[in-house]
Amino acid sequence: MKIPDLSELAVRNLRESVLRNSLTTVGISVGVASLVAMLSLGTGLQQMFTRRLEKSGLFNTVVVSSRRDARGMGSDNDPNPAESRVLDEPARREMEKLPNVAEAYPDIRFRTDLHFEGKLHSTVVSALPQSAKSNDAFDGMQGSFFSSDTAPEAILQKSFAEELSGMKPVPGDPEPNTADLARPLLGKEITLLYAQREAAAQPPLRPSDAGSSDSVAGTEYSVISREQKLKIVGVCDLDPESMRGMMRGRLFVPQKLAESLHVMGAADLRELSHAGDEPVYGSISVRVKDPSKVNGVEDAIKKMGFSTFSILDASRSLQQVFKVLFAFLGIFGSLALTVASIGIVNTLVMAILERRREIGIMKAIGASDADVKKLFFAEAGAMGILGGIVGLVFGWAIGQIINFGTNIYLRRQSIPPEHFWAVPWWLAVGAVLFAVIVSLVSGLYPASRAARLDPVQALRYE
Amino acid sequence: MTTAPTIYAARETVAIRSENLCRHYRMGETVIRAVDGVSLDVRAGEFVALLGSSGSGKSSMLNLIAGLDRPTSGSVVVRERDLAKLSREELAKYRLHVVGMVFQSFNLIPSMTVAENVELPLRFAEVERGRRESLALEALDRVGLRARIAHRPTELSGGEQQRAALARALINRPQLLLADEPTGNLDSHTGIEIMDLIREFNQHLGMTVVMVTHERALAERYAQRMISLADGRLVDDRPHTPHAPGGAREARP
Numbered sequence: 001m002k003i004p005d006l007s008e009l010a011v012r013n014l015r016e017s018v019l020r021n022s023l024t025t026v027g028i029s030v031g032v033a034s035l036v037a038m039l040s041l042g043t044g045l046q047q048m049f050t051r052r053l054e055k056s057g058l059f060n061t062v063v064v065s066s067r068r069d070a071r072g073m074g075s076d077n078d079p080n081p082a083e084s085r086v087l088d089e090p091a092r093r094e095m096e097k098l099p100n101v102a103e104a105y106p107d108i109r110f111r112t113d114l115h116f117e118g119k120l121h122s123t124v125v126s127a128l129p130q131s132a133k134s135n136d137a138f139d140g141m142q143g144s145f146f147s148s149d150t151a152p153e154a155i156l157q158k159s160f161a162e163e164l165s166g167m168k169p170v171p172g173d174p175e176p177n178t179a180d181l182a183r184p185l186l187g188k189e190i191t192l193l194y195a196q197r198e199a200a201a202q203p204p205l206r207p208s209d210a211g212s213s214d215s216v217a218g219t220e221y222s223v224i225s226r227e228q229k230l231k232i233v234g235v236c237d238l239d240p241e242s243m244r245g246m247m248r249g250r251l252f253v254p255q256k257l258a259e260s261l262h263v264m265g266a267a268d269l270r271e272l273s274h275a276g277d278e279p280v281y282g283s284i285s286v287r288v289k290d291p292s293k294v295n296g297v298e299d300a301i302k303k304m305g306f307s308t309f310s311i312l313d314a315s316r317s318l319q320q321v322f323k324v325l326f327a328f329l330g331i332f333g334s335l336a337l338t339v340a341s342i343g344i345v346n347t348l349v350m351a352i353l354e355r356r357r358e359i360g361i362m363k364a365i366g367a368s369d370a371d372v373k374k375l376f377f378a379e380a381g382a383m384g385i386l387g388g389i390v391g392l393v394f395g396w397a398i399g400q401i402i403n404f405g406t407n408i409y410l411r412r413q414s415i416p417p418e419h420f421w422a423v424p425w426w427l428a429v430g431a432v433l434f435a436v437i438v439s440l441v442s443g444l445y446p447a448s449r450a451a452r453l454d455p456v457q458a459l460r461y462e
Numbered sequence: 463m464t465t466a467p468t469i470y471a472a473r474e475t476v477a478i479r480s481e482n483l484c485r486h487y488r489m490g491e492t493v494i495r496a497v498d499g500v501s502l503d504v505r506a507g508e509f510v511a512l513l514g515s516s517g518s519g520k521s522s523m524l525n526l527i528a529g530l531d532r533p534t535s536g537s538v539v540v541r542e543r544d545l546a547k548l549s550r551e552e553l554a555k556y557r558l559h560v561v562g563m564v565f566q567s568f569n570l571i572p573s574m575t576v577a578e579n580v581e582l583p584l585r586f587a588e589v590e591r592g593r594r595e596s597l598a599l600e601a602l603d604r605v606g607l608r609a610r611i612a613h614r615p616t617e618l619s620g621g622e623q624q625r626a627a628l629a630r631a632l633i634n635r636p637q638l639l640l641a642d643e644p645t646g647n648l649d650s651h652t653g654i655e656i657m658d659l660i661r662e663f664n665q666h667l668g669m670t671v672v673m674v675t676h677e678r679a680l681a682e683r684y685a686q687r688m689i690s691l692a693d694g695r696l697v698d699d700r701p702h703t704p705h706a707p708g709g710a711r712e713a714r715p
Contacts, residue, residue: 005585016573361569364530365630366558366586368551455530459569 001371010378017351024340024347025387031337032391032435036423037398038333039326039431044399044422046322053318059291062298063107063309064095065283085305088280095286098300100293105129106281108258109249115191116164123160125192126249127258131287140416142182143234149256154190154230160250161185161235179414182235189229190251195264196226223264337435340387341442344380348446351379352453359450360458373451380443381436388435395431396423477638477670478504478527483536485522485694496522498694499536504687506637509664509671509704511681511688519694520674521642527672528561528640529553541637558586562631562669564660566643568623570615570630576602577611580629587634601629605659621652628659632667639663641673645680657684661704 001009014021053059066087085091095104108127113120132138133145138155146153161181162168230253259279288297298308352359359372399421407417485497496519504510512520525531526538529545538545541560548556557563570579581598589597602608605625615623624644631639641660645653661684664671675681681688683705690698 001585002588005588009585012573357569358571361571362582362586363554364528364557364563364565364569365583366554366634368554368558368586370551371554371586456525459530459565 001367001374006374006378007382009375010382013351013355013375013379014382017354020347020350021383024343025383025390027340027343028337028383028387028435028439029391029394031334031340031438032388032431033395033398034336035330035333035434036392036395036427036431038329039427040395040399040421040423042322042326042329043424043427044403044420045325047422048418048420049318049322053291059311060102060288060294061310062286062288062294062301063283064104064286064301064306065309067305067307086280087282087284087306091304091306092281092284094304095284095301098286098297100289100297102287102289103129103131104284104286105255106259106279107283107285108255108263110194110263112263113193114251115193116188121160121163123163123250124248125251125253125258127255128155128252129255137236138234140178140414141234141236142178143186143232145234146254147233149254150260151254152228152230152257153233153254155234155236155252156185156232157250157252158235158237164190178235178237185232185235188232190232192228192230192253194226194228194261196224196262197264198222198224198262226261228261334434337438341438344383344439344442345446347383348376348380348443349449352376352446352450356453356458356461359453360455360461363453363455364459369451372453373447376447376450377440377443380439380447384436384439385432387439388432391435392423392428392431399423475506476503477506477508478502478538478540478672480523480526480538481536483523483526483538484534485519485526485531486534495519495694497526497533500691500694500696501536502689502696502699504670504672506670507664507668509661509684509686510673511685512672512674512691513676513678513681513688513698514691515676517693518691520676520691522694523691524640524642524672524674527638528563529556554586558583559634560636561638561640562634562636564624564627564631564639564641564644566646568615568620568627568647570623570626572615575612575614576607576618576626579615579626580633583630583634597633598629601633602626604632605629619652620648621655624648624652624656625659628656628663632663635667637668637670639669639671641671643674643676645675645677653680660684 064087066085092104092106095101105127109124111122111124113122115121128146130146130149138145141155143155145155156164158178158181161178162176165181165185167176167181286297286301288294294310298310301308362372403419403421406420410417479502481501483497483500484495487494487496498519500519500523512523514520522531526533526545527540529540529548533546540556543556543560545553545556570576571582574582577595577598580601581594584594584597599608599611602611605628607622607625607629610618610622610626615626618626624647639660644656644660648656657680660671660673663669673681673685682702685702685704688698688700688702689696
């Protein structure tokens with residue numbers, strides 16, 4: 001029998017026992033809905049975590065340092081000059097031009113003292129480019145991000161804000177609210193005390209004066225004590241530099257502003273040994289457009305002769321965790337569909353009993369076993385398609401309702417709303433397909449039972 | 463439509479041949495011999511009545527000829543096909559293309575309209591929709607039921623239902639028409655109308671007709687040959703001249 005005829009007869013037969021077939025289809029719908037709900041929760045959570053991690057910059061950042069640092073442990077047995085390139089401005093520009101690189105900026109961080117309301121404090125200052133604005137650490141921040149890359153503004157990390165305002169919590173006490181912390185601090189001024197290096201006025205040495213590449217030669221400078229007033233514009237709750245360990249910044253300033261300060265740092269010793277005019281950096285952060293491209297960018301930078309560091313491997317193990325979570329959610333979601341499949345078997349076996357005579361008639365007038373089998377198969381498939389589509393809509397609706405309800409709760413807890421429910425196209429198509437496959441497998445036994453019916457017996461059946 | 467000379471030529475050929483045909487059923491310890499060693503030849507174009515009382519084996523014999531059942535032993539050869547040797551699939555094709563069946567209880571599918579019932583064999587034969595509809599109309603015209611094509615079987619009288627069943631049996635232009643008590647559920651007037659139609663198929667379409675009945679009078683009126691069964695055995699086989707007006711022209715002496 002041709003497929004259009006088969007479908008037409010299948011739908012007609014399903015309409016004949018509307019209530020029973022509808023109930024079976026509802027069973028499939030519930031199964032698909034639970035599967036979709038479980039898997040969309042898994043997908044949503046995975047997407048949320050990935051989004052968060054991407055926003056945190058942890059997974060798309062490659063920290064580049066010079067191999068001179070690694071070499072500087074006394075061993076000097078690497079003769080390749082390319083292996084010990086200086087991490088300077090031309091190198092930074094070269095990295096920025098690499099494919100898939102969004103930006104490359106020098107890591108500026110230094111420990112320094114600062115004045116606030118007459119008191120002296122000490123902390124690590126870190127520079128942040130404008131692109132860091134999308135970092136989720138600043139999502140729920142109090143105040144605002146830097147108005148520009150050169151603005152004399154500062155953002156405080158919550159723990160430093162607690163220190164400045166003298167509200168350091170005693171262990172055991174509830175943490176102070178970020179909004180309460182920020183209110184008295186925003187708009188106030190702090191004075192940064194730092195050591196600036198300044199190039200000496202004398203002309204550079206003649207090339208003939210330069211000795212071996214390791215000799216101290218090139219630019220000379222003096223160190224001058226400076227002050228920089230900064231306006232506090234924001235307080236962030238989360239720690240945008242959690243990967244930096246002990247050297248994580250607690251006070252953030254705009255990148256270009258930090259570069260213009262020429263703060264004396266460890267890198268300046270390297271600059272002493274470098275005969276060029278360009279600045280030399282201790283490390284450079286390279287932001288990659290897509291976390292999946294981090295490996296390629298790392299390789300390219302290594303070929304340039306630098307050391308790199310990223311925590312992509314951590315993301316790989318996270319993917320592994322999600323795969324396991326996915327499998328568990330899928331198994332639990334499929335349980336309801338398994339129960340529904342028993343419903344299909346039951347409905348079709350009942351249909352065989354009821355339509356025994358009809359099967360006999362069809363066989364008497366020329367239907368083959370395959371025709372009868374296909375007809376019952378088509379009925380199972382039709383219930384699967386219908387149940388799958390209804391279940392998909394149902395599961396999606398459940399997700400939306402739970403997402404909506406949870407976000408109301410999150411808003412009440414002053415937590416920004418999240419989208420942790422996602423039904424990607426592959427899940428939608430896969431769920432309907434899975435429902436059809438389960439239905440067809442369920443139809444296998446009733447269909448072959450119907451096909452095997454003895455026509456003489458079937459025709460006698462009243 | 464097949465022309466008369468072709469029919470005459472076909473009549474000399476054997477349409478159905480059974481040799482020592484047996485169909486035994488086992489019910490517990492008892493063996494029921496529904497058909498027990500029946501040997502007979504039915505020539506193409508013959509109108510044969512299978513007579514016998516209830517349980518004589520006439521319906522079992524018909525089921526064996528129809529390919530709905532398989533013999534326990536012996537053979538039944540229809541148009542040179544040994545039905546016992548055909549696969550299930552081949553038997554289905556045989557029923558689809560060679561045999562048309564009508565039953566006492568009409569056996570129309572209640573969820574389908576008359577037209578859909580009539581064209582159902584054509585669906586199994588994978589005939590395209592347009593041709594299916596025109597063939598169904600043609601068959602319904604032949605049995606005088608065109609006006610009822612959109613009705614469901616439950617909306618028809620017994621006679622109309624049997625006409626629809628006849629149209630369905632006719633639609634694939636089979637060589638054999640097997641009728642199992644076709645008038646058993648009809649009043650005598652309607653029964654005659656149906657029998658007239660069956661005779662018309664026999665005479666004008668060249669179909670070989672094997673009709674099971676326990677009404678001897680009806681058989682005498684239409685059949686050219688009367689075969690009687692009792693306890694599964696052939697007890698009488700004689701040619702007959704039908705009594706009905708316009709009876710078979712080719713009744714054998």
